[in-house]
Amino acid sequence: PYRQSERVDLYRQHAAKLLAEGKAYKCFCTPEELEAERRQAQAEKRPYKYSRRCLIDPPKDRIEFTVRFKVPGGEIKFTDMIRGEMTFDADLIGDFILMKSDGFPTYQFASPVDDAVMKITHVIRGEEHLSNTPYQLMIVDALGYERPSAYAHMPLILAKDGTKLSKRKHPEANLVLYREQGYLPEAMINYLALLGWNPGTVQEIFTFDELVRVFSFERVQHAGARFDWEKLNWINGEWIRAMDDAELARRLRPFLKQLDEATIMRAVPALKTRMVKLSDAASLLEYLWTDPPSPTLDAEAIERVRAAAAALRDVAWEPPAIHEALMRVVEASGLGPNKTFMPIRLTVTGKKISPPIDYTLALLPKEVAMQRISSVLA
């Protein structure tokens, strides 16, 4: 079982062992009493450590208790793969709680027990756990287990405000969000790898396999790194542009439920350089399933559309043929291409921004396109 809630017996057994060996003891103090101790210490400007009153003189008339670890004191040393030799003074650490009064373990206890029982060799986690390591090491030692062979504490990913990412305050901590918006897993891995680590070369785009090959703990940063959406966006765009059309079409499917596969496939080349994330495709192609409002065009614009409509009537409905026909209209007009293209774009999509006009038209069934065009000519 991997859930802590399904392994409570395991923690209870380990706690019982420590209790039996006198390496832990029951504490009957109430939260209020502990709070009072803490305030007292603060008032006297002395660092707080649990008083050990329940070790020295436990009350007889109480039943609810927690299990506290009897901190042996002394120096705790270990090697961190990123930061080197670490030494902590355990005399500064008060007896901490292993089992809560509800019978569940604290993280500080469950974590080292899990690591030992699961035979974890490398403990790689965020820097917020650096100061927790001595706590956990003391437990591993007290339990008589072998210590994990290596620890590595990675720099924190910080929010824009410079504090540790938290689910409450920072939406970017929520992984589901990225999938929903169409950030590619490849891009996420790529970006996250670059946050707090660098290869020592100018390469920025990495596949997972490449990362496995070049990653090294020696090159990971010691300072926290701020999460930067802009850079993620760029990397995601790079991955989108580099992806082959069929694969991109496949990934686009959940974001373009209104369209059939063939249409998505035909749209891909036009979409590719215009998306920062997959969800961007929807607004670009919205006109395919939603009739745009009819635009207000001046007389000249209407003339341009009229000329285009005539030229398109007998044309094969593919981007090259459409392009050719439209360019003839543009040349005949003696005006810039935009004078013709923009009014068409506006009538067909309702927007000033769209893929190139030949693609924009070709993606729409010819009848629908021609109907939208003729509606402004009436």
Next chain:
RNA sequence: GGCCCCGUCGUCUAGUGGCCUAGGACGCGGCCCUUUCAAGGCUGAGAUCGCGGGUUCGAAUCCCGCCGGGGCUACCA
């Protein structure tokens, strides 16, 4: 408060005593390309290397102090 970690362009970073008048990337500005928007190409601005003292012929790089930020310090994980 105590303990721990950290401090180079706005951001991610290169840099381990001279190659640094501090390099790259994202973002930002300009130009080019152009059918709008992107993409692409070129180009520019942007960091007195947190501050102050040392050491040294020479320091972003070594030492000390200070300041600043973050983390841990819970019957959260």
